[in-house]
Amino acid sequence: xxxxxxxxxxxxxxxxxxxxxxxxxxxxxxxxxxxxxxxxxxxxxxxxxxxxxxxxxxxxxxxxxxxxxxxxxxxxxxxxxxxxxxxxxxxxxxxxxxxxxxxxxxxx
Amino acid sequence: xxxxxxxxxxxxxxxxxxxxxxxxxxxxxxxxxxxxxxxxxxxxxxxxxxxxxxxxxxxxxxxxxxxxxxxxxxxxxxxxxxxxxxxxxxxxxxxxxxxxxxxxxxxxxxxx
Numbered sequence: 044x045x046x047x048x049x050x051x052x053x054x055x056x057x058x059x060x061x062x063x064x065x066x067x068x069x070x071x072x073x074x075x076x077x078x079x080x081x082x083x084x085x086x087x088x089x090x091x092x093x094x095x096x097x098x099x100x101x102x103x104x105x106x107x108x109x110x111x112x113x114x115x116x117x118x119x120x121x122x123x124x125x126x127x128x129x130x131x132x133x134x135x136x137x138x139x140x141x142x143x144x145x146x147x148x149x150x151x
Numbered sequence: 152x153x154x155x156x157x158x159x160x161x162x163x164x165x166x167x168x169x170x171x172x173x174x175x176x177x178x179x180x181x182x183x184x185x186x187x188x189x190x191x192x193x194x195x196x197x198x199x200x201x202x203x204x205x206x207x208x209x210x211x212x213x214x215x216x217x218x219x220x221x222x223x224x225x226x227x228x229x230x231x232x233x234x235x236x237x238x239x240x241x242x243x244x245x246x247x248x249x250x251x252x253x254x255x256x257x258x259x260x261x262x263x
Contacts, residue, residue: 073249074249076251076252078254084189084239084241084256084257084259085254085256085257086241086243086254086257087254088251088252088253088254091250091251129194129195131195138197138200138210139195139197139252141194141195141196142194143193143194144194
């Protein structure tokens with residue numbers, strides 16, 4: 044079993060729909076990252092959080108440390124949100140352990 | 152502001168040939184530097200990280216090596232490439248291990 048599991052693996056939504064991506068992990072962590080990888084491969088860090096909730100524009104990330112679970116929500120989704128969303132956890136020191144990613148396609 | 156560069160952007164190399172990928176960061180000093188690989192259809196994997204010049208930690212034993220000859224330069228090398236080395240190589244940095252990592256544009260490597 045991987046240390047970081049994401050669901051779903053693939054997600055297709057219509058423009059305007061609310062999207063939720065889930066991340067579960069099995070180790071104690073100091074922080075969790077949500078990353079966005081565009082079709083060309085470039086990666087952008089969306090959030091780093093260790094508790095509670097963060098919001099940036101139409102993106103919301105939440106984490107429940109006790110349940111070892113985080114969610115990334117996209118409100119009013121848009122085709123430009125189409126990307127792979129990756130959850131990564133920081134356990135000890137500098138190391139990030141990555142989930143397998145969720146491929147999101149938002150259709151106009 | 153800080154920026155991170157990688158080159159080349161794409162590379163096609165024969166099996167058994169050497170490899171050198173370069174990553175540089177501008178606008179900061181003494182960054183933590185990281186090399187990741189993403190094999191086709193797979194997730195990101197940390198290969199190496201460095202907290203200072205000449206300090207390299209290897210996460211996955213393989214035929215790759217890393218060096219940090221200057222404060223803001225991180226190089227990924229191989230003496231003899233394998234087919235399994237094909238993938239997308241990403242460099243990243245952060246000012247402190249507790250902070251967000253910022254990723255470079257990546258190098259797409261195809262070993263034939």
